[in-house]
Amino acid sequence: MGWIGESIDSIKSIQIRQLLTQAVSLGMIVTSALIIWKALMCITGSESPVVVVLSGSMEPGFKRGDILFLHMSKDPIRAGEIVVFNVDGREIPIVHRVIKVHERQDTGEVDVLTKGDNNYGDDRLLYAQGQLWLQRHHIMGRAVGFLPYVGWVTIIMTEKPIIKYILIGALGLLVITSKD
Amino acid sequence: MTEQNSTPVTLTKNPDGPTKTKLKLQERLAAVENPAEPRQRIQIWSLKREKKKKKKRKKKGEMHSFGYRFNALLTFAVTILALMCAIASLSDNLNIPSPSAEIQIVNINWFQKHRQGNDEVSLTMNISADLQSLFTWNTKQVFVFVAAEYETTKNSLNQISLWDAIIQAREDARFWIHTSNKYRFVDQGIYLRGKEFNLTLHWHVMRKTGKMSADKIVMSGYRFPEEYR
Numbered sequence: 001m002g003w004i005g006e007s008i009d010s011i012k013s014i015q016i017r018q019l020l021t022q023a024v025s026l027g028m029i030v031t032s033a034l035i036i037w038k039a040l041m042c043i044t045g046s047e048s049p050v051v052v053v054l055s056g057s058m059e060p061g062f063k064r065g066d067i068l069f070l071h072m073s074k075d076p077i078r079a080g081e082i083v084v085f086n087v088d089g090r091e092i093p094i095v096h097r098v099i100k101v102h103e104r105q106d107t108g109e110v111d112v113l114t115k116g117d118n119n120y121g122d123d124r125l126l127y128a129q130g131q132l133w134l135q136r137h138h139i140m141g142r143a144v145g146f147l148p149y150v151g152w153v154t155i156i157m158t159e160k161p162i163i164k165y166i167l168i169g170a171l172g173l174l175v176i177t178s179k180d
Numbered sequence: 181m182t183e184q185n186s187t188p189v190t191l192t193k194n195p196d197g198p199t200k201t202k203l204k205l206q207e208r209l210a211a212v213e214n215p216a217e218p219r220q221r222i223q224i225w226s227l228k229r230e231k232k233k234k235k236k237r238k239k240k241g242e243m244h245s246f247g248y249r250f251n252a253l254l255t256f257a258v259t260i261l262a263l264m265c266a267i268a269s270l271s272d273n274l275n276i277p278s279p280s281a282e283i284q285i286v287n288i289n290w291f292q293k294h295r296q297g298n299d300e301v302s303l304t305m306n307i308s309a310d311l312q313s314l315f316t317w318n319t320k321q322v323f324v325f326v327a328a329e330y331e332t333t334k335n336s337l338n339q340i341s342l343w344d345a346i347i348q349a350r351e352d353a354r355f356w357i358h359t360s361n362k363y364r365f366v367d368q369g370i371y372l373r374g375k376e377f378n379l380t381l382h383w384h385v386m387r388k389t390g391k392m393s394a395d396k397i398v399m400s401g402y403r404f405p406e407e408y409r
Contacts, residue, residue, distance in 0.1 A: 060348065061321055061386050079327050079339040080382045080394060097323070099341035102368050105334055111368070117323065117346060122363070145391060174247075 007177045026175055046072040046141035051084055051093065052151035057116030058082070058095060062143075065152040068095060070141030077101060077110055077136070082143040085114065088128045093140055096123055102133075110136055268318050269390025275316045281309035281381040281397045283326060289360060291372070291409050299372035301365045301404065307343065307381075308356040314385055315350040322347045323384040329398075330377035334369050342379075374406045 040049040053066045061082075062068065070084055077083065077098060084095050099122065100113035111133035115122040124132060157164040289302040307326060314322055325344035331337060342361040347353050382396040 060346065061323070079341055080323070080325060080384050082384075082392075099325075099344070099363060101337065101339040102335050103337040105332075105336045108336075115363075143392070 010177050044071045046070040052154050057118050059118045061117055065149055065155055067147040067151045068143045069145040071144045072141040077112055084140045085134055085138045265389040272316055272318050272390055277313040279311045279313055283307050283379045283399055288405060291405055293370055299367040299370050304360045306358050311353040312350055315353055318387050320386045320388045325382050327380050328377050329380050330375055332371035340365055372404045375404050377402050
């Protein structure tokens with residue numbers, strides 16, 4: 001009970017100058033996060049440099065809740081690489097391994113077929129109706145590194161939004177009540 | 181004034197509020213008047229500082245010191261974890277793998293032109309490989325697959341995975357398997373008759389920490405039959 005009262009006291013004792021400082025520091029946090037994200041986008045060349053694995057289709061390599069770092073280079077796509085791709089009419093990108101590649105002689109275009117390591121069959125069932133191959137423009141990047149478990153935070157927050165609001169509220173209170 | 185200053189002991193015995201404050205004031209005054217007594221001065225200064233500190237602590241509350249401690253501990257733990265991961269992934273560079281593989285085509289089961297106009301072939305292989313040297317203490321899994329690779333007049337590169345496996349333990353990394361192709365071997369077009377092709381054993385190493393890496397062994401000199409069968 002003690003610190004709640006004190007927190008209220010400290011909120012009451014805020015002066016305009018302090019309020020401004022806090023607003024500025026909060027803005028700094030938000031903008032620096034944005035800067036880091038955009039910088040990562042530039043460096044990796046991928047429109048979403050970090051993705052969270054949502055399904056177990058790549059187990060035991062990638063588990064649900066792992067974070068993947070993507071890289072999109074000019075290098076041609078080859079069999080065995082793990083790519084992240086978007087299928088038309090599907091919102092959530094998929095992380096699977098390339099099993100077949102056909103690269104055109106004249107134009108250099110590629111036809112790619114993917115499959116999840118833990119799935120029985122290939123991904124033609126996941127593709128859009130009548131689509132047999134993925135093209136270059138479907139592919140958002142290839143996975144180059146991963147971080148285990150960290151993605152659970154996002155999964156929990158999207159599945160239980162209450163926790164997200166509680167967390168944001170607590171963080172906001174902490175920023176307001178801190179004096180340094 | 182000078183009288184009282186000479187006998188402070190008697191006064192402290194009498195704990196009257198106003199007299200006490202009076203004494204303090206007098207003490208301070210005396211200290212200012214008589215700078216030859218640094219001890220007293222220091223005492224007053226430290227008292228002042230203590231009061232200031234107390235005020236500050238009251239203002240901030242205990243929550244902060246806990247938060248700071250927790251933050252420091254967390255930062256330290258994460259730093260150590262990152263350092264250990266970095267060392268573990270660097271230690272992988274010390275391992276120089278020397279894998280070996282051999283693939284034999286035992287039989288062409290059938291070889292036809294599809295209704296849609298693509299060649300399709302089914303074949304049976306003997307695959308033997310020793311990938312044990314790829315495994316270190318930092319290896320999570322090795323994804324190994326055999327791909328047929330060839331060039332046609334239409335495509336500069338065709339890669340078709342025929343068989344794959346996930347190896348998670350060093351003991352399983354030395355294997356021999358007799359298998360027909362796991363995935364359909366369909367060309368884009370009708371270019372397969374009499375075509376020469378490579379069979380390549382690829383492996384992709386996934387580490388517990390660190391970069392993923394890949395390499396391959398190319399085996400060439402395989403050829404499709406001249407006629408459908």
